[in-house]
Amino acid sequence: MTSGSTAASSRTSKGPAASTRLAGIDAARGLALLGMMATHLLPTFETDANLTPTWIGLTFSGRAAALFAVLAGIGLALSTGKQRPLEGAALTAARRGIAMRALVIAVVGLALGGLEVNVAVILVHYAVLFLCILPFIGLRLKALCAWAAGWIVGSPLLAFLLRPWLMAADPPLQLNHNPGWEDLSTPAQLLGDLFLTGYYPVFQWMSYLLVGLVIGRLSLSAAGLPLLLLTVGSAVAAFAKVLGTAAMESWGGRAALQDVLSDPNYPLESILQVNLAGVRQEGSWWWLATSAPHSGTTLDLLHTSGVAAAVVGLCLLVGRLGQWLDLDLLLPLRGAGAMTLTLYTVHVWVVASSRLQPLPSGWTEDGVYFAHAALAVLIGMAFAILKKRGPLEWLGHAANQVGRHEPDRVR
DSSP states (O other), rough: OOOHHHHHHHHOOOOHHHHHHHHHHHHHHHHHHHHHHHHHHHSBBBBSTTTOOOOHHHHHHHHHHHHHHHHHHHHHHHHHHTTSOOOOHHEEEHHHHHHHHHHHHHHHHHHHTTTTOOOOOOHHHHHHHHHHHHHGGGHHHHHHHHHHHHHHHHHHHHHHHHHHHHHHHTSSSSSSSSOOOGGGGGHHHHHHHIIIIIISSSHHHHHHHHHHHHHTTTTSSTTTHHHHHHHHHHHHHHHHHHHHHOOOOOSSSHHHHHHHHHSTTHHHHHHHHHHHHTTTOOGGGGGGGGTTTTOOOOOOHHHHHHHHHHHHHHHHHHHHHHHHHHHOOHHHHHHHHHHHHHHHHHHHHOOOOOOOSSTTTTTHHHHHHHHHHHHHHHHHHHHHTTOOOOOOHHHHHHHHHHHHHHHGOOO
């Protein structure tokens, strides 16, 4: 969620290629923010008995949040040496800075966890992901590729084996709500939820940061790389979705899963298309064959990682087109993307504040969403034009510099 490392780098990077590359990353992050807002404010299912998926659910569910996580890995790669990862004392200092920035994100996330809001807040999970990725920051490209591939294949299987054991505990090691300060008093439940049983399971979501590190270690300013990301990412995403759909609809997977659901009348066809979070994925190995959003399976991780890579490639291409036309085509998105921690936090707070209030006269759900999105874009543009960090981005950057023992450089 935070873009402090990318934003900070963009102020010091030299040359148009570097600035275009970083603007493209921030623009992709802005798209992710708007997509996540859409899933918060607009229905992902119709209100009929079959829970028919809406186009919002089909388009953004699972993909927007995964894009955030992949971009986090890219940002970490860009701030720790790009194609040549830091080593020695510099790497140790960078890790300290990342850990301090993660602490800021966790504090904000725990504070939001105390709000009464129908939003799955990602920030605490996001902070834990930053800490878990620290051992991988110094790895070079080939090693990162091996780890990313292994994690995408292996983590869903281990999670499938471990989740029933965690859920069989008394009480089950699951929160069923956003992590808040009070959950620190029940560390087993909190850790179980964060890593395996919650909405954004860190254990599988590590795959996204590893994929992001791989992308960030590539030469993003190379002429053909954005197009390569777009084409390969699209191909991987399509392959995973086609394979998952075939497994469910043509090879008997959906019928087998319907038999093991606790509620046999559950509209499995719909949730497989939009959101599998909250469903007890146990009792059948067929759960591992789905590509459903928020299922955390290998095919889901491949599909959403492919979509993220394609979006990054597209944003980089648009940035280069704007450079050729001498136009800042990415400004509306990159402005919001450079201060997502602040904008996301304000967005969640506003949603919580208005939860019990009826919609103002003449307003629709679509209108509320576009108001949130327009304000995010306008505020982001203003900060980008003024070359200022958002308030929480400034705090995260300051924590990063303190962690690196560079307090004199905090602005």
